[in-house]
Amino acid sequence: MSEKMMGVVYHGKGDLRFEERDIPTILDPRDAIVRVGMSSICTSDFHIRNGAVPRAKENVILGHEFAGEVIAVGDAVKKIQPGQRVAANVETFCGECYFCKHGFVNNCVSGGWELGCRIDGCQTEYVRVPYADNGLTLIPDSLDYEDVIMISCILPSGYFGAELAEIKPGDVVVVLGAGPVGCTTMMSARLFGPAFIVAVDVIDERLEFAKKNGWCDVTVNPKTQDLDAIVKGLTDGRGADSVIEVAGGHGTFDTAWQVARPNGIVSLIAMYEEAQSLPLHQMYGKNLIFKTGGVDASHNDTLMKLIEGGKINCRPLITHTMPLNDIMHGYEIFEKHLDGCVKVAITPYER
Numbered sequence: 595m596s597e598k599m600m601g602v603v604y605h606g607k608g609d610l611r612f613e614e615r616d617i618p619t620i621l622d623p624r625d626a627i628v629r630v631g632m633s634s635i636c637t638s639d640f641h642i643r644n645g646a647v648p649r650a651k652e653n654v655i656l657g658h659e660f661a662g663e664v665i666a667v668g669d670a671v672k673k674i675q676p677g678q679r680v681a682a683n684v685e686t687f688c689g690e691c692y693f694c695k696h697g698f699v700n701n702c703v704s705g706g707w708e709l710g711c712r713i714d715g716c717q718t719e720y721v722r723v724p725y726a727d728n729g730l731t732l733i734p735d736s737l738d739y740e741d742v743i744m745i746s747c748i749l750p751s752g753y754f755g756a757e758l759a760e761i762k763p764g765d766v767v768v769v770l771g772a773g774p775v776g777c778t779t780m781m782s783a784r785l786f787g788p789a790f791i792v793a794v795d796v797i798d799e800r801l802e803f804a805k806k807n808g809w810c811d812v813t814v815n816p817k818t819q820d821l822d823a824i825v826k827g828l829t830d831g832r833g834a835d836s837v838i839e840v841a842g843g844h845g846t847f848d849t850a851w852q853v854a855r856p857n858g859i860v861s862l863i864a865m866y867e868e869a870q871s872l873p874l875h876q877m878y879g880k881n882l883i884f885k886t887g888g889v890d891a892s893h894n895d896t897l898m899k900l901i902e903g904g905k906i907n908c909r910p911l912i913t914h915t916m917p918l919n920d921i922m923h924g925y926e927i928f929e930k931h932l933d934g935c936v937k938v939a940i941t942p943y944e945r
């Protein structure tokens with residue numbers, strides 16, 4: 595095994611470099627080392643690059659979405675063994691603190707979003723995963739890396755958004771943004787039995803993609819259609835029972851609370867790069883419930899079962915596949931949505 599590996603390193607605002615790094619080793623008995631079999635790029639990686647994630651550290655390898663093979667484990671690791679195929683969790687969590695015990699793993703006192711943010715992540719060849727028993731989920735033999743790669747971040751994020759929205763059977767749910775996280779949000783919302791999932795985006799191609807895959811029932815492009823009228827038409831004039839904001843665009847926060855019915859729930863998953871204003875004087879009396887969050891990815895075993903059972907299929911989200919050698923090109927097509935790009939799968943480095 596070569597002592598060096600290639601990876602995408604964050605060197606401060608606007609500065610990503612594809613460069614050589616040392617292969618990681620076990621530093622704590624609860625660590626595992628995973629050889630990356632497949633990784634991906636998340637919109638949150640751009641937020642780090644743009645200097646909009648205060649907790650991010652410089653000189654860190656980016657990437658928090660991956661699956662691969664365990665090659666070494668520390669003495670205290672119980673569940674995971676070398677040779678097993680695993681999918682990683684974006685969150686690092688101890689499993690023992692107050693927050694972990696309540697499922698609030700994003701706020702674990704010794705973790706949270708660490709991989710590819712504060713410690714080296716997965717847009718490389720090998721990753722050290724702390725608290726490996728919590729941070730890795732075994733992959734059933736029937737599934738490929740393509741089936742499970744979204745379980746690291748965007749699937750639990752979509753599920754989290756749907757959970758926060760407290761969807762009840764028969765509800766009308768608006769999902770703002772039909773990007774990759776919007777799509778996993780719709781798939782997750784479906785599990786809770788709404789009557790209508792309304793997908794909203796300014797890119798027609800993305801709306802068609804979500805509709806074609808059966809993730810939504812109604813599509814709305816607010817540039818050419820009247821979102822408010824369409825939602826009121828579906829709800830006897832009330833407004834949406836819940837709104838999940840996964841667009842993070844200009845004005846989408848305002849749309850989110852405006853399109854919700856009185857006493858509705860607004861679930862905010864988008865990561866904003868700027869402050870949003872909460873005009874309480876305008877929304878007075880509407881009695882809305884706002885919930886926000888960085889994903890508490892604490893249901894990955896359940897999500898793996900749902901994938902295994904065919905109840906969730908994220909595979910169509912992978913529109914492009916390329917080796918790690920070409921990852922900077924992957925960043926470009928993913929960011930600019932070139933060539934219909936929804937999500938890029940990165941395969942191992944080719945020497």
Ligand SMILES: NC(=O)c1ccc[n+]([C@@H]2O[C@H](COP(=O)([O-])OP(=O)(O)OC[C@H]3O[C@@H](n4cnc5c(N)ncnc54)[C@H](O)[C@@H]3O)[C@@H](O)[C@H]2O)c1
Pocket residue numbers: 636637638641747748751770771772773774775776794795796797800816840841842843844845846862863864865866887888889
């Ligand atoms: N909370 C979390 O833990 C978590 C986890 C993962 C991602 N995220 C965030 O979720 C967000 C979405 O991620 P993504 O990968 O799907 O991003 P994306 O940029 O691919 O998708 C956003 C979509 O919103 C659409 N949009 C933009 N402005 C709009 C407008 N005015 N009206 C309607 N649609 C509009 C865009 O066309 C795009 O398709 C990002 O901010 C990302 O950082 C949060």
Ligand SMILES: [Zn+2]
Pocket residue numbers: 636637638639658659684747748
């Ligand atoms: Zn992510």
Ligand SMILES: [Zn+2]
Pocket residue numbers: 687688689690691692693694695701702703704705
């Ligand atoms: Zn904890």
